[in-house]
Amino acid sequence: DGGITQSPKYLFRKEGQNVTLSCEQNLNHDAMYWYRQDPGQGLRLIYYSQIVNDFQKGDIAEGYSVSREKKESFPLTVTSAQKNPTAFYLCASSTFNGYTFGSGTRLTVV
Amino acid sequence: KNEVEQSPQNLTAQEGEFITINCSYSVGISALHWLQQHPGGGIVSLFMLSSGKKKHGRLIATINIQEKHSSLHITASHPRDSAVYICAVIYSGAGSYQLTFGKGTKLSVIP
Numbered sequence: 001d002g003g004i005t006q007s008p009k010y011l012f013r014k015e016g017q018n019v020t021l022s023c024e025q026n027l028n029h030d031a032m033y034w035y036r037q038d039p040g041q042g043l044r045l046i047y048y049s050q051i052v053n054d055f056q057k058g059d060i061a062e063g064y065s066v067s068r069e070k071k072e073s074f075p076l077t078v079t080s081a082q083k084n085p086t087a088f089y090l091c092a093s094s095t096f097n098g099y100t101f102g103s104g105t106r107l108t109v110v
Numbered sequence: 111k112n113e114v115e116q117s118p119q120n121l122t123a124q125e126g127e128f129i130t131i132n133c134s135y136s137v138g139i140s141a142l143h144w145l146q147q148h149p150g151g152g153i154v155s156l157f158m159l160s161s162g163k164k165k166h167g168r169l170i171a172t173i174n175i176q177e178k179h180s181s182l183h184i185t186a187s188h189p190r191d192s193a194v195y196i197c198a199v200i201y202s203g204a205g206s207y208q209l210t211f212g213k214g215t216k217l218s219v220i221p
Contacts, residue, residue, distance in 0.1 A: 037151075046210075101154070101155070
């Protein structure tokens, strides 16, 4: 079945460490997205990519980085520059037909 | 900044009740999505619509473009419908297919 795989589901890191969240899709979608979700807030766009080797900053890109070397993969790195990294992170992909979301990664920085 | 407003924020219903969740937005859109998020966090797309009405099982979504308003209805609600329902829009002229999200409506259906 086609879909989006995010791993891991739960991730714990020490403050000051970089961490990379994985997102893989087998839907052949060109566009991919990373969103952050905090309690009581709507999802906010971190980065998006419309095509391989190209990506754009979203509303809250500071402290994050991405790459898009393959159509299927869009990993997100949470760097030590991100001041409040503890959150739920969702990856998504889309075509004109609609969106598909992953199951998310809950990152806790201690 | 373009906003998406949902009401109510929280909703508790008895099993079997008819449920309505509302969504309003501020400027023209090219499409509106209704999404469902279960406690585990994963999100499922329920509907994408740009006009009229769509139905899938016990779920019905309507949109009024002139009034910039959409509703999600659940008929004969069941405890398994308990989830957060999120409205999201693609504003006309938005790059790619970027979504702007509401904060969600938390629905609890009691047996």
